[in-house]
Amino acid sequence: MIFMRDMETRPDNIESCAEMPAASLVPEELPREANEQLEQLHEFADQYEDRGQYRQTAKLAYRVVKRTFNIIFSLCVIVILFIPGLLLCLAIALDTKGSPIYVHERVGYHGRRIGVLKFRSMVSDADDLEKYLSPAQIEEFNREHKLDDDPRVTRLGHFLRKSSIDEFPQFLNVLVGQMNVVGPRPVTAEELVWFGKDVDELLSCHPGITGLWQTLERNDATYQTGVRQEMELTYVRKRCLKMDFDILAKTFGVMVRKTGK
Numbered sequence: 001m002i003f004m005r006d007m008e009t010r011p012d013n014i015e016s017c018a019e020m021p022a023a024s025l026v027p028e029e030l031p032r033e034a035n036e037q038l039e040q041l042h043e044f045a046d047q048y049e050d051r052g053q054y055r056q057t058a059k060l061a062y063r064v065v066k067r068t069f070n071i072i073f074s075l076c077v078i079v080i081l082f083i084p085g086l087l088l089c090l091a092i093a094l095d096t097k098g099s100p101i102y103v104h105e106r107v108g109y110h111g112r113r114i115g116v117l118k119f120r121s122m123v124s125d126a127d128d129l130e131k132y133l134s135p136a137q138i139e140e141f142n143r144e145h146k147l148d149d150d151p152r153v154t155r156l157g158h159f160l161r162k163s164s165i166d167e168f169p170q171f172l173n174v175l176v177g178q179m180n181v182v183g184p185r186p187v188t189a190e191e192l193v194w195f196g197k198d199v200d201e202l203l204s205c206h207p208g209i210t211g212l213w214q215t216l217e218r219n220d221a222t223y224q225t226g227v228r229q230e231m232e233l234t235y236v237r238k239r240c241l242k243m244d245f246d247i248l249a250k251t252f253g254v255m256v257r258k259t260g261k
Contacts, residue, residue, distance in 0.1 A: 034225035040216055041231055044246075048238040062241060070181050074171040081168060088119060088165070095156040098124030101169055106186035109206045114178045116186050116207075117169035121157030122150070144222055145191055164255050170209045182244040183208025184232040194223040198233055205236045215250035 030038070051059070089100035100120055108114040125131065129138050132152045141147045153161065160166035173179040179186065186207035195202050212231040213221060221227040235243070 030225055030227075034221075034227050037216070037221050037225075037227045038230060041212065041227070041234060044212070044216060045234045045238055048240055048243050051237055051239060062239075065241060066180065066244065067177075070174050073181055074174045077168070077171045078175070085168065091156060092120050096120065096123055096154045105188070106207065107189055107192060107203065108178055108186060109203065111203050113189075114173065114186070116179070117172055119160055119166045119169060121154060121160045121166045122152045123154060126152040142190075143224060145188060164210075164214075164251075167209050174209065178206070180206045180208040182210055182247050183239075184211055184235055185213055191223070195229055195233075198229070201236055202232060205239065210251040211235055211247060215247055215254055 092100040098120055102118045102120045102122075103115040104118065105113055106116045123132075129141065133141065133147070133150075137147055137150075141150075157166070170179060171181075174181055183206050184202060187202075192199050192202075212235045213228060216231065221231055223229065235247075
């Protein structure tokens with residue numbers, strides 16, 4: 001499939017982002033909710049050592065074991081959900097126009113552009129922001145690249161997002177080596193500016209289907225407060241097998257409670 005191949009070009013704004021300090025992109029004083037989110041993050045992350053303390057052999061073993069797990073786990077999910085996935089594609093086709101599988105360009109490992117797969121949860125012309133969103137909503141979406149109570153989400157799409165089922169096609173991205181099961185969320189080229197000088201550190205790790213942002217505050221942390229960046233970079237700096245499996249366990253809880261967005 002052509003859209004599954006990595007695009008070797010890096011977004012033009014990566015170098016300019018690296019010259020901008022991330023601290024200058026967020027407010028000096030955080031609201032109470034953001035401080036609570038950071039406390040929750042640090043409480044979870046403090047149980048893991050910084051990755052810089054690991055020996056090279058340990059880092060290599062981690063990569064080998066993680067890639068092996070990614071392949072086996074993804075194959076199992078794809079085989080188990082193949083028939084239900086076909087039925088879901090039919091339901092999506094009946095619910096809205098457009099392809100049931102949506103491909104969105106994101107920035108992956110070392111800045112390579114990748115086509116991230118999702119079950120369609122929005123109307124086919126969702127890119128026409130002015131048609132569906134108010135000026136205030138457009139401003140919020142352009143800033144955070146997400147929107148609460150998005151009117152573009154279809155009836156079936158609300159269920160897919162709450163249950164995180166819309167993410168399942170990304171196991172194909174994992175299988176071909178573009179993503180991990182657990183990792184920082186794949187970002188758009190426009191989002192890179194929020195990471196400032198830390199952008200190369202963020203992109204030193206394959207993006208994941210799930211991660212700290214999805215499981216600790218389930219999409220409530222924002223770029224504007226800096227909490228979202230802190231979550232993603234904390235994972236990159238402390239990632240290990242124990243953290244990966246702990247995040248995976250939390251993800252199952254999120255899916256059962258249907259607290260996704």
